[in-house]
Amino acid sequence: MAFALPLLALVALGPQFVTAGIIDRRSVLSVSDADWDAFNSSVSGRLQNGVPMLAPCYTNYNGQQQDVDSQVCDALQQNRANHLFVTDQFGGYQESNWGGCQKTGDNCAMKLTVPDTETPTSRPCMQGSVPTRYVDAQSVEDIQKTLQFASDNDLRLVVKNTGHDYTGRSSAPDSFALWTHNIQPPIELTKAFVPEQCSDAVGDVITVGAGQQFGGVYEWANANGYRVVGGTYAGVGMAGGWLTGGGHSMLSPELGLGVDNVQQIKAVLPNGKYVTANRCQNQDIFFALRGGGGGTFGVVAEISYSVHPKKDMQFARVAIDGTNDDVVAELISILVENADKWASEGWGGYVLMPVGRSSMISLGTSLLDLSDAQESMQPLFDLANRPTDGGTVGNASIATADYSDVLGGIIAATESQILPSSAWTMATRLVPQEYFVGDNQQQLSSTLHDIMIVAKGQKVPAQSTLMLYATTPYLYSQTMTKEDKVGGQDASSVTPAWRHGLWHVLFTRQFDGTTTDQSVVKNLWQTTHEMINPLRDLTPNGGAYQNEADPFEPNPAHSFWGQENYDRLLQIKNKVDPTNLLTVHNGIGWDKTDGKYSCYPDVKSSCPASGEPATPNDEFFGLPKLSAVVDYVETYMEHVTE
Numbered sequence: 001m002a003f004a005l006p007l008l009a010l011v012a013l014g015p016q017f018v019t020a021g022i023i024d025r026r027s028v029l030s031v032s033d034a035d036w037d038a039f040n041s042s043v044s045g046r047l048q049n050g051v052p053m054l055a056p057c058y059t060n061y062n063g064q065q066q067d068v069d070s071q072v073c074d075a076l077q078q079n080r081a082n083h084l085f086v087t088d089q090f091g092g093y094q095e096s097n098w099g100g101c102q103k104t105g106d107n108c109a110m111k112l113t114v115p116d117t118e119t120p121t122s123r124p125c126m127q128g129s130v131p132t133r134y135v136d137a138q139s140v141e142d143i144q145k146t147l148q149f150a151s152d153n154d155l156r157l158v159v160k161n162t163g164h165d166y167t168g169r170s171s172a173p174d175s176f177a178l179w180t181h182n183i184q185p186p187i188e189l190t191k192a193f194v195p196e197q198c199s200d201a202v203g204d205v206i207t208v209g210a211g212q213q214f215g216g217v218y219e220w221a222n223a224n225g226y227r228v229v230g231g232t233y234a235g236v237g238m239a240g241g242w243l244t245g246g247g248h249s250m251l252s253p254e255l256g257l258g259v260d261n262v263q264q265i266k267a268v269l270p271n272g273k274y275v276t277a278n279r280c281q282n283q284d285i286f287f288a289l290r291g292g293g294g295g296t297f298g299v300v301a302e303i304s305y306s307v308h309p310k311k312d313m314q315f316a317r318v319a320i321d322g323t324n325d326d327v328v329a330e331l332i333s334i335l336v337e338n339a340d341k342w343a344s345e346g347w348g349g350y351v352l353m354p355v356g357r358s359s360m361i362s363l364g365t366s367l368l369d370l371s372d373a374q375e376s377m378q379p380l381f382d383l384a385n386r387p388t389d390g391g392t393v394g395n396a397s398i399a400t401a402d403y404s405d406v407l408g409g410i411i412a413a414t415e416s417q418i419l420p421s422s423a424w425t426m427a428t429r430l431v432p433q434e435y436f437v438g439d440n441q442q443q444l445s446s447t448l449h450d451i452m453i454v455a456k457g458q459k460v461p462a463q464s465t466l467m468l469y470a471t472t473p474y475l476y477s478q479t480m481t482k483e484d485k486v487g488g489q490d491a492s493s494v495t496p497a498w499r500h501g502l503w504h505v506l507f508t509r510q511f512d513g514t515t516t517d518q519s520v521v522k523n524l525w526q527t528t529h530e531m532i533n534p535l536r537d538l539t540p541n542g543g544a545y546q547n548e549a550d551p552f553e554p555n556p557a558h559s560f561w562g563q564e565n566y567d568r569l570l571q572i573k574n575k576v577d578p579t580n581l582l583t584v585h586n587g588i589g590w591d592k593t594d595g596k597y598s599c600y601p602d603v604k605s606s607c608p609a610s611g612e613p614a615t616p617n618d619e620f621f622g623l624p625k626l627s628a629v630v631d632y633v634e635t636y637m638e639h640v641t642e
């Protein structure tokens with residue numbers, strides 16, 4: 001059967017569409033129709049043109065006028081705020097900037113308000129980084145054939161699952177994609193699961209496909225009396241980027257990361273070989289796929305993953321005024337001073353501090369009874385209940401709750417914070433436990449508070465938020481077997497900073513994805529990148545979570561994996577993928593000159609000390625340095641908006 005999808009809009013772009021780096025592969029458009037047709041037949045007609053999700057609303061797509069189907073467009077307008085709907089569209093990305101080309105300003109986004117009828121009629125929709133063609137894979141054979149075709153034709157290959165990636169690893173200009181989203185066989189429970197070629201059972205395990213999303217897993221778990229370590233978002237994929245990058249959860253303090261819960265992974269390697277990896281066979285692959293990062297070592301087709309009996313949770317919910325700097329400082333101090341104790345009591349959860357707005361704290365533990373939990377949370381409750389002229393500083397509640405209700409509430413709250421079609425910048429740090437004790441508490445508190453003050457002072461067209469995630473497996477890691485611990489024969493490849501860290505700190509900015517002025521986008525990234533530098537300097541032995549990371553992280557080898565893991569991962573990578581078929585930005589074995597990354601803005605990494613022992617800089621925590629940063633940012637903003 002001939003591959004009949006129209007290519008006109010793409011062809012019309014001409015050569016300027018194909019951006020080239022020093023290393024480059026062949027343009028997708030240079031493959032002959034006959035070759036595409038033959039390939040399409042071999043994957044049962046599952047080859048498609050990649051079209052930006054909102055393109056059907058635009059009157060001009062890639063320079064070609066087109067008719068708008070108002071019914072299709074209305075549905076897109078109504079649903080673009082629905083995060084699950086976005087994951088169901090190949091051309092949809094959770095952070096709209098990764099569907100565009102941030103270096104050139106080309107995109108096909110819409111404004112944050114729904115509906116946006118002005119943008120699609122006033123300027124063209126551009127392909128940006130949405131892959132030009134893709135295979136809607138349904139089977140292991142589809143994966144194998146797609147890898148083979150990409151390799152034979154020397155194409156830029158992208159693996160996309162849900163498109164949640166914060167660092168642009170599931171999109172690339174002029175690329176060919178493998179879409180795993182629809183590989184979703186029914187969830188299968190095995191009691192007393194024995195990994196293949198092992199002899200011992202590892203407890204109750206579910207087996208899911210590459211495209212499985214957490215929403216479905218949580219529904220299944222609730223109905224079957226289990227808890228599952230998973231992302232706090234229904235749309236995130238369980239077996240793709242989340243797992244291969246580490247995977248944290250509100251339950252991680254008690255039950256570990258995703259990589260600690262996966263018992264077996266079946267994956268197609270870059271050479272097409274379908275392998276089973278676990279603690280008893282293909283251990284190198286098992287190591288690499290548990291932290292080495294998505295889209296790098298192979299394509300995960302299926303995972304078998306531990307599930308845990310349901311337990312109630314003591315769940316505390318606190319809101320604190322975010323408009324008063326003194327209150328914000330006090331809140332941060334309370335959180336820092338109690339973090340070590342709370343970690344030892346199994347508290348996990350999220351602190352969201354949108355700059356200038358109320359902070360929201362959601363923390364839960366299954367290791368305390370209600371009265372101990374109340375006592376533990378008292379410092380936070382005292383702050384929330386403190387009287388002010390008009391009422392109290394905030395409000396707080398604590399109760400025993402069913403875990404799935406807690407999760408449902410947090411997911412709904414998180415979703416409400418994400419604006420439709422918004423673009424995001426991000427920079428993060430895993431902060432080791434030692435900064436939460438003794439004199440270090442003061443330094444950490446003031447560093448975090450300075451970030452809030454600097455962010456408040458910056459005139460940027462974005463909503464800035466500092467997030468403090470108590471989702472590290474610090475407590476759990478102390479209970480791991482010798483073999484699973486860092487350096488042990490069954491260890492995973494995530495940075496050891498996860499094991500000795502208490503918080504995953506994120507600074508994010510949400511902005512209007514229709515922005516075509518590259519200098520504005522670049523500045524948002526640059527200032528986001530710099531915002532975390534004080535924390536990088538303070539915690540040279542910390543790390544960063546590769547899935548929720550600054551794409552311009554100064555020393556990714558050190559931050560994402562640690563040198564020892566990195567060295568082993570690089571060796572494995574060279575062995576399983578000598579031609580670098582599967583590469584991602586800042587991933588193991590990536591080459592920054594590859595044209596695949598030509599849409600990343602030119603952000604200057606300005607933290608040379610990161611990854612090396614920091615040079616002490618007392619001034620950094622004092623006001624002179626802080627005001628210097630504010631001045632710098634303001635001058636910079638005036639400069640770029642002139």
Ligand SMILES: Cc1cc2nc3c(=O)[nH]c(=O)nc-3n(C[C@H](O)[C@H](O)[C@H](O)COP(=O)(O)OP(=O)(O)OC[C@H]3O[C@@H](n4cnc5c(N)ncnc54)[C@H](O)[C@@H]3O)c2cc1C
Nearest residue numbers: 161162163164165169231232237240241242248294295300
């Ligand atoms: C709203 C939101 C909430 C989040 N919540 C959490 C959270 O609670 N905990 C947490 O740890 N993280 C969270 N994340 C981050 C999440 O872990 C990353 O976005 C992750 O990359 C998503 O993986 P994905 O497969 O769903 O997405 P994609 O963007 O499709 O893929 C991400 C990466 O994985 C690769 N990949 C995808 N599928 C496969 C596969 N089958 N085999 C090999 N590689 C593959 C891709 O090539 C890409 O490099 C969240 C992100 C968002 C946007």
